[in-house]
Amino acid sequence: MSNLILIVALLGFAVVLLVLLRIGLLPHRRISVIDAMPVKEADRGLAERILRALRARNLSALILGVIGVVAAVLIHQAFITSGGLGLVAAPAGIWVLVVLVLLCWPIPFEASERQRGEKGPASASLVPRTTRMFGPAWGLVVPIVLFSVALVGILGAGVLSSVDDRGRYRQIDYQTVTSSVVDGNMIVTDNLVGQASAGPFPGWYYTVPVVVLLVAGLGLTLFALFGNARRPSLRNPGLAEFDHVVRTHNGYVLSSGFSAFLCLQMVPLLSMAATVVYTMASNHIYTVGQKMDDGSTGGVVYDPWQVAFAWSLGGLAVLLLIVGILLLGYLVAWVAVAYGAGSKKWQRRVGASA
Amino acid sequence: MAASGWGVGVIVIDPANQNGPSEQIRAQIAALIYSGALAEDTKLPTVRQLAGDLRVATGTVARAYKELEAAGMVRTGRANGTKVNAGQTLESPLLAEVRDLTLDAQRAGLGLEELQKMVEAAWNSSISQ
Numbered sequence: 292m293s294n295l296i297l298i299v300a301l302l303g304f305a306v307v308l309l310v311l312l313r314i315g316l317l318p319h320r321r322i323s324v325i326d327a328m329p330v331k332e333a334d335r336g337l338a339e340r341i342l343r344a345l346r347a348r349n350l351s352a353l354i355l356g357v358i359g360v361v362a363a364v365l366i367h368q369a370f371i372t373s374g375g376l377g378l379v380a381a382p383a384g385i386w387v388l389v390v391l392v393l394l395c396w397p398i399p400f401e402a403s404e405r406q407r408g409e410k411g412p413a414s415a416s417l418v419p420r421t422t423r424m425f426g427p428a429w430g431l432v433v434p435i436v437l438f439s440v441a442l443v444g445i446l447g448a449g450v451l452s453s454v455d456d457r458g459r460y461r462q463i464d465y466q467t468v469t470s471s472v473v474d475g476n477m478i479v480t481d482n483l484v485g486q487a488s489a490g491p492f493p494g495w496y497y498t499v500p501v502v503v504l505l506v507a508g509l510g511l512t513l514f515a516l517f518g519n520a521r522r523p524s525l526r527n528p529g530l531a532e533f534d535h536v537v538r539t540h541n542g543y544v545l546s547s548g549f550s551a552f553l554c555l556q557m558v559p560l561l562s563m564a565a566t567v568v569y570t571m572a573s574n575h576i577y578t579v580g581q582k583m584d585d586g587s588t589g590g591v592v593y594d595p596w597q598v599a600f601a602w603s604l605g606g607l608a609v610l611l612l613i614v615g616i617l618l619l620g621y622l623v624a625w626v627a628v629a630y631g632a633g634s635k636k637w638q639r640r641v642g643a644s645a
Numbered sequence: 646m647a648a649s650g651w652g653v654g655v656i657v658i659d660p661a662n663q664n665g666p667s668e669q670i671r672a673q674i675a676a677l678i679y680s681g682a683l684a685e686d687t688k689l690p691t692v693r694q695l696a697g698d699l700r701v702a703t704g705t706v707a708r709a710y711k712e713l714e715a716a717g718m719v720r721t722g723r724a725n726g727t728k729v730n731a732g733q734t735l736e737s738p739l740l741a742e743v744r745d746l747t748l749d750a751q752r753a754g755l756g757l758e759e760l761q762k763m764v765e766a767a768w769n770s771s772i773s774q
Contacts, residue, residue: 411660412657412658412659412660412661413657413658413698413699413700413701414655414656414657414658414698414699415655415656415657415658415690415694415695415698415699416654416655416690416698417654417655417656417674417677417683417687417689417690417695418654418690419688419689419690419691419694419726420690420694521693521694521697522697523697523698523700524697524698526700528655528657
């Protein structure tokens with residue numbers, strides 16, 4: 292049953308993403324790599340080589356991302372006693388795989404040996420390149436702020452966590468009314484406060500692997516973003532605009548990708564925390580003076596502050612899910628740009644063939 | 646094009662040029678500073694960036710930067726990178742004449758190389774006189 296819910300959730304996620312892309316809800320200010328292709332025949336060899344590499348690495352990263360999702364589900368099924376660790380850490384893990392593909396598959400900056408021929412003059416702009424020049428204005432700030440906030444929350448949850456019966460830090464202890472004192476006539480005279488625990492809570496059991504993967508993801512993303520600016524420019528000044536568009540494309544893919552997966556990573560952790568806090572907020576209490584008959588239960592009392600906190604955490608999880616899906620749609624749309632989507636020339640071609 | 650920053654200043658290394666790459670870099674940056682194309686406090690790219698773009702060793706660019714620094718045209722700070730010093734623009738009618746000469750050459754349909762050869766010939770004949 293849980294597997295069915297998981298599959299339905301993943302399919303729903305994919306459908307929402309497709310609908311977002313189809314109805315064009317995402318802003319269309321993407322620069323088309325196809326439109327930036329040089330007109331001169333002499334310049335096209337290298338540009339086409341770069342475009343092929345861009346398409347291949349983006350497609351490989353996407354395929355690996357999908358394989359990562361399937362692998363996370365299979366790992367979850369194979370290790371069902373792991374408490375869903377594979378699924379919880381999946382977004383950060385998948386991003387590490389994706390960014391590794393992007394890092395290990397560099398964008399060429401030189402024509403192939405066959406195309407190159409004799410080494411001609413090389414030109415360079417005297418403008419220092421920075422990561423901010425290529426990609427969204429929030430390209431570095433948002434991922435770092437999101438990461439910092441996530442880290443503080445994760446560490447806080449880890450500190451509050453306690454061990455379950457298997458010795459895993461995946462629950463939280465809290466004070467609550469655990470028993471009632473009754474007199475000889477079975478009348479409740481007092482409620483006694485004791486320790487209880489609730490879970491699954493995003494304790495160290497979940498957060499340590501997530502933090503390790505997030506730190507690796509952030510480090511690799513920053514390395515890739517700096518590498519994007521550091522990559523030598525193309526030898527021919529006629530390809531300067533194309534080079535700039537390719538770097539911008541890469542910057543957007545990296546920034547929106549990491550931000551999306553960071554948002555999606557926080558969703559399971561926040562959902563777990565919200566559920567546990569809601570459980571902590573409810574209490575079955577017998578009222579003092581109530582007669583405890585056989586089978587009677589106490590009334591459910593909710594702590595309003597904890598309920599509000601639980602709803603806030605749940606609301607934040609939903610918000611981050613929406614932002615994550617939007618950013619993922621943004622990422623897919625940017626990747627699609629390398630295949631001609633959004634290109635005026637491409638649209639004309641499609642229109643002509645229809 | 647402006648977004649990519651290529652309009653501000655572009656230097657070219659020609660393997661066929663008899664001057665070495667380091668001298669070509671130094672001369673072109675110096676010319677851009679003298680002409681005012683690189684204004685005061687303009688930050689130059691890092692040695693690594695320029696070396697990568699021009700496909701030369703980092704030592705080659707570092708040598709050019711050192712010579713520019715020795716000539717007082719640029720300064721290098723540990724954290725600020727290399728910046729153009731103040732008062733380096735040539736405030737002389739010569740610059741305006743060079744611009745006029747360039748425009749005249751373009752109107753006459755001359756290429757840069759041809760103009761350079763003409764200037765070189767004029768320079769050599771003035772030395773021999």
